[in-house]
Amino acid sequence: MKTYILIAKKEIKIALREKLVLALSSIILVLLGISLFTGVISYQQQQKAITKAQDEKRKEWLEQGDKHPHIAAHFGTFIFKPKTVLSLFDFGLDTYTGTSVYLEAHYQHQFMFRPAQDHNSMIRFGELSSALVLQILMPLLIIFLAYASFTKEKERGTLRLLNSQGVTLTSIAWGKVMAYFIILLTILTPFILGILLLSYWLKTPDTITDLGMRIGLLGTTYMAYIFLFVVLSVLVSLKSSVSRNALLTLLTCWILFTIIIPKTMANFGESLYPLPSMKIYKEGILKDKENGLDGKTPKAVRMAKLEKELLKKYKVDSVQQLPFNFEGVSMQAGEEYGDKVYDVHWGRLLNIFNKQNKLGSYVSLFNPYMALRNISMGLSATDLSASVDFQKKVENYRRIFIKKMNNDMAQNSNYGEFYEYSVGLDMWKSVEDFKYKTPSIYSTLKKYVLEFVSLFSWIILLILLLNYITRKTKLNNG
Numbered sequence: 490m491k492t493y494i495l496i497a498k499k500e501i502k503i504a505l506r507e508k509l510v511l512a513l514s515s516i517i518l519v520l521l522g523i524s525l526f527t528g529v530i531s532y533q534q535q536q537k538a539i540t541k542a543q544d545e546k547r548k549e550w551l552e553q554g555d556k557h558p559h560i561a562a563h564f565g566t567f568i569f570k571p572k573t574v575l576s577l578f579d580f581g582l583d584t585y586t587g588t589s590v591y592l593e594a595h596y597q598h599q600f601m602f603r604p605a606q607d608h609n610s611m612i613r614f615g616e617l618s619s620a621l622v623l624q625i626l627m628p629l630l631i632i633f634l635a636y637a638s639f640t641k642e643k644e645r646g647t648l649r650l651l652n653s654q655g656v657t658l659t660s661i662a663w664g665k666v667m668a669y670f671i672i673l674l675t676i677l678t679p680f681i682l683g684i685l686l687l688s689y690w691l692k693t694p695d696t697i698t699d700l701g702m703r704i705g706l707l708g709t710t711y712m713a714y715i716f717l718f719v720v721l722s723v724l725v726s727l728k729s730s731v732s733r734n735a736l737l738t739l740l741t742c743w744i745l746f747t748i749i750i751p752k753t754m755a756n757f758g759e760s761l762y763p764l765p766s767m768k769i770y771k772e773g774i775l776k777d778k779e780n781g782l783d784g785k786t787p788k789a790v791r792m793a794k795l796e797k798e799l800l801k802k803y804k805v806d807s808v809q810q811l812p813f814n815f816e817g818v819s820m821q822a823g824e825e826y827g828d829k830v831y832d833v834h835w836g837r838l839l840n841i842f843n844k845q846n847k848l849g850s851y852v853s854l855f856n857p858y859m860a861l862r863n864i865s866m867g868l869s870a871t872d873l874s875a876s877v878d879f880q881k882k883v884e885n886y887r888r889i890f891i892k893k894m895n896n897d898m899a900q901n902s903n904y905g906e907f908y909e910y911s912v913g914l915d916m917w918k919s920v921e922d923f924k925y926k927t928p929s930i931y932s933t934l935k936k937y938v939l940e941f942v943s944l945f946s947w948i949i950l951l952i953l954l955l956n957y958i959t960r961k962t963k964l965n966n967g
Contacts (some may be wrong), residue, residue: 496664566591581871817899
């Protein structure tokens with residue numbers, strides 16, 4: 490252990506004298522600071538706007554005045570997607586998934602006002618977030634820090650000198666790994682603590698669950714990712730004959746991991762599992778609502794069947810004799826059939842998304858960058874599954890709210906009585922305001938098992954390789 494520490498101290502001193510390394514470290518620290526600052530400002534501004542808009546729409550709902558409940562169901566309301574506090578660290582898919590949705594009877598509207606719509610095509614390369622800096626730029630710092638860790642020793646002939654003093658190649662390698670990891674840990678620890686403090690300070694609405702555990706896991710996975718690149722860089726340097734070759738090999742790995750493979754697999758996934766256009770998707774829903782999912786039972790047939798069943802059940806001759814308003818019951822029946830149609834089409838769409846994501850998860854077994862990216866979005870609750878969870882809970886809220894309006898119409902008004910019947914503030918208050926919480930950390934982790942396996946398998950593999958090669962390589966051949 491003493492040998493490791495001595496080598497680590499020497500490597501830290503050398504690294505601190507390297508102007509390029511110091512310059513890159515400073516640039517990354519500045520970028521982390523800027524990204525965190527802009528993330529906080531963006532989070533505060535968006536959360537303030539969302540809270541204000543939600544309060545205004547809630548007030549509009551409560552102050553809409555007396556009216557028929559079905560008219561109120563069409564008057565509807567807006568729901569705004571709350572920002573999760575960890576989105577200040579990793580924006581994830583928030584830029585693309587929309588911020589608000591209009592809820593009303595008969596229709597499941599799509600989310601509107603996607604921030605990406607206001608950006609140019611450069612948004613495809615990603616916004617400057619702390620996660621982006623750590624995922625893409627931090628490995629570059631590691632590469633420039635460690636690419637010459639062994640090649641310089643070979644070029645100067647100091648490996649033979651160390652060998653003559655009884656120092657093993659394994660001790661040298663792990664001493665260097667320890668040194669570079671300590672340097673990076675020193676840079677990142679204050680940043681991670683800052684994220685922790687900011688997250689608890691800014692957590693206005695308690696939207697995200699298990700915040701402390703999420704931050705702890707984020708810190709652990711990012712440290713594992715950094716450690717992985719440190720070991721990889723030392724290993725490549727050990728196997729390279731000159732520094733130039735080591736640098737070229739590591740930069741090639743970086744380009745493959747962060748640019749070529751992710752983009753290639755995204756395009757391949759879209760080609761293999763293509764999504765329907767929004768126009769085709771909406772037309773399919775409307776068609777099945779009108780003609781039935783089987784294409785043979787149009788709306789008029791379904792309503793006639795419902796009427797016949799109810800007349801038989803209550804042993805009456807006309808809908809006017811039913812002990813409730815048939816119009817309210819038929820509207821709710823139409824609503825529920827529309828929900829069934831929507832669930833079928835939405836399920837097909839989700840199945841395509843899941844297949845695309847599953848493909849990305851399988852590829853992440855060979856790409857630690859993709860594994861970390863997916864885990865980071867998941868823990869920050871800015872991934873696709875968080876967006877889908879929010880949409881499902883919003884749709885469930887819409888169904889409960891519409892059912893309440895239709896049931897009131899069925900139970901408290903008479904057949905043919907529409908504009909004559911109205912309800913007021915007590916009914917509007919009975920529709921509770923929408924509150925949202927992200928899925929638990931455990932359900933999130935289940936979705937990213939392959940990514941965790943990938944990340945830690947890479948680490949174990951590289952550790953075993955480094956130990957094996959250092960034991961098999963003779964110092965006097967260096």
